[in-house]
Amino acid sequence: MVGFVNKTKLTEQEIDDIVIADADELNQWESPVFMQPDVPTTISIPFSLAVRAQFFAGLHKKHSMEEWLQTIIQERVDFEETAYATLKQTVLS
Numbered sequence: 001m002v003g004f005v006n007k008t009k010l011t012e013q014e015i016d017d018i019v020i021a022d023a024d025e026l027n028q029w030e031s032p033v034f035m036q037p038d039v040p041t042t043i044s045i046p047f048s049l050a051v052r053a054q055f056f057a058g059l060h061k062k063h064s065m066e067e068w069l070q071t072i073i074q075e076r077v078d079f080e081e082t083a084y085a086t087l088k089q090t091v092l093s
Contacts, residue, residue: 009093 010018022028045053050065057068 053069054065057065060068060071062068062071
């Protein structure tokens with residue numbers, strides 16, 4: 001990595017400069033992440049939970065319970081990613 005800067009926050013330009021300087025250094029990069037294409041999957045939930053989810057999907061004017069659950073899961077994953085990024089930034093600074 002290009003010279004470590006001893007300050008708590010780097011500017012966007014400083015970050016860009018470090019990334020550009022290290023772009024050709026393969027040992028500076030994590031191994032690639034391979035993703036599967038978006039294909040639907042099936043999960044099992046108890047019937048009583050499915051009934052409750054169906055009720056709330058209707059309250060939220062979703063066409064299906066699956067659509068509502070996908071929205072809820074996406075919102076939660078976004079929240080968790082933000083929380084994780086914030087924690088990671090706090091620990092690293």
